[in-house]
Amino acid sequence: MHGLGELEAAVMDVLWQERPLKVREVLDRLETGKKLAYTTVMTVLDNLHRKGWVTRELEGKAYRYEPALSRAEAAARTVRAVLASSGDPEAVLMHFALSATEQESDLLRQGLRKRKRLAAS
Structure with missing residues (x-):
């Protein structure tokens, strides 16, 4: 995920699969290829909490952690951040639209129709 470090993203992956979890439970489920200390995972979770993730x-005596937003919401937040930092969001959206698959185009049309219905109600 954009805006997350490698270990933060791995922790979020664990939490999106199973939640809520304590630090020890996250540590036991992490598969980073490295042996991590309990305090390292606790610090990562504290940072993710501070960042609103x-x-x-x-x-x-222990916290149970869970994602503040779904994986899809987090990805949408990332897309929004990329658009905002691009300097030309219209051009980026146009390039995406021209390169989108038929399925992606259908999904975008569905989303725009749903948005229109929600705005009208």
């Missing part, structure tokens, strides 16, 4: 609720 996860919420947490105290259970006994």
Whole structure:
């Protein structure tokens, strides 16, 4: 995910698969190819909480963490950030539209129709 470090993205992948989880449970499910310390994962989760990527609720003496937004919402946030930083969002959208597959085009049309219906209600 754009805006996330490699370990942060791996932690989010774990949380999107199964939630809510305590630090130890996230650590046990992480597959980074490296041995990580409990405190490292705790720090990553604290950072993700500070950045608004996860919420947490105290259970006994430990927090349970879960994503603040779905994977799809996070991806949409990333697309929005890329568009905002591009310097020419209209050109980027036009290039995407011209290169979109038929299925992607259909999905975009469906989304725009749904947006129009929601705005009208």
